[in-house]
Amino acid sequence: MKINCIAIDDEPLALNKIREYIKRIGYLNLVESFDNAIDAIDFMKNNKVDLIFLDIQMEELSGIQMLESLHVKPKVVLTTAYDEYALKGYELDVCDYLLKPISFQRFLQACEKVYDALFPQKRPDISIPDPASQEAGKGYFFVKNGNITQKINFDDILFVEGMKDYLRIWTTKERVMTLLSFKKLEEALPSQGFMRIHKSYLIALDKIDNIERNHVKIGSESLPIGDSYRREFFEVIGEDKVN
Numbered sequence: 001m002k003i004n005c006i007a008i009d010d011e012p013l014a015l016n017k018i019r020e021y022i023k024r025i026g027y028l029n030l031v032e033s034f035d036n037a038i039d040a041i042d043f044m045k046n047n048k049v050d051l052i053f054l055d056i057q058m059e060e061l062s063g064i065q066m067l068e069s070l071h072v073k074p075k076v077v078l079t080t081a082y083d084e085y086a087l088k089g090y091e092l093d094v095c096d097y098l099l100k101p102i103s104f105q106r107f108l109q110a111c112e113k114v115y116d117a118l119f120p121q122k123r124p125d126i127s128i129p130d131p132a133s134q135e136a137g138k139g140y141f142f143v144k145n146g147n148i149t150q151k152i153n154f155d156d157i158l159f160v161e162g163m164k165d166y167l168r169i170w171t172t173k174e175r176v177m178t179l180l181s182f183k184k185l186e187e188a189l190p191s192q193g194f195m196r197i198h199k200s201y202l203i204a205l206d207k208i209d210n211i212e213r214n215h216v217k218i219g220s221e222s223l224p225i226g227d228s229y230r231r232e233f234f235e236v237i238g239e240d241k242v243n
Helices: 012-023 037-044 063-069 086-091 104-118 182-188 227-240
Strands: 003-008 028-034 051-055 075-080 096-099 140-145 148-153 157-163 166-171 175-179 194-198 201-204 210-212 215-218 221-224
Touching (some): 003 104, 012 028, 028 037, 063 075, 104 175, 148 166, 157 221, 182 201, 194 227
Antiparallel strands (some): 140 148, 157 166, 157 201
16 A cells, blocks of 8 residues: 655755655655645645655744644654654644654654554564474574565674564664564574563673673663563573683
8 A cells, every 4th residue: 555645845955865765665655745835735735645744844834834724634744853843743643753864764663653544454464484384493584674574684683672663673784673572573583592681672692792780781782681681681691601
């Protein structure tokens, strides 16, 4: 299912960035882009628009003023360099509020929210394969990453960060954002070598550089050890420690 969208921003560089991001997401269809809200309103009178990517601070008519003037509102994702409009945006029932500079991963997260709101029963299967059905010794699995299905090697995983409905998988090569639960991920990972240390973190034990107090250091990242995970974690680490 395609989502017909428009982008509105009076900054050319910012508008180009939004257009580039839209092109990378298969279910988005950019029907037009504008450098002002007035032309966008005229366009919407005769064209079907499901989603607006809308800058807030613009001359003549701001993004907030535009939303307040619309009788029928499409889904809206606000884009702005200022965070003081967040409360007003949510009062107008926007789907998301993106602060510039906007990363592609954050943009994708907003688009996924819109997709689920428009097509709650049409979400494609993004579950990872049942590990029981995989070939013995297979050292990888696949996850849905935006519009692609991406291979993740077990050996490449540094740690996994929980972000509400999403997981960010940190690997030696890149960071992968996927709409997945920790439960599903843990079912796919080998029973040995990976461990939850916090409600928001799962780590690869062999990637630990050091442990200091209640934090695990992996590369440049310092990850907290949660109270409910501490005892089991130190029991496992203690088994491998040289006294």
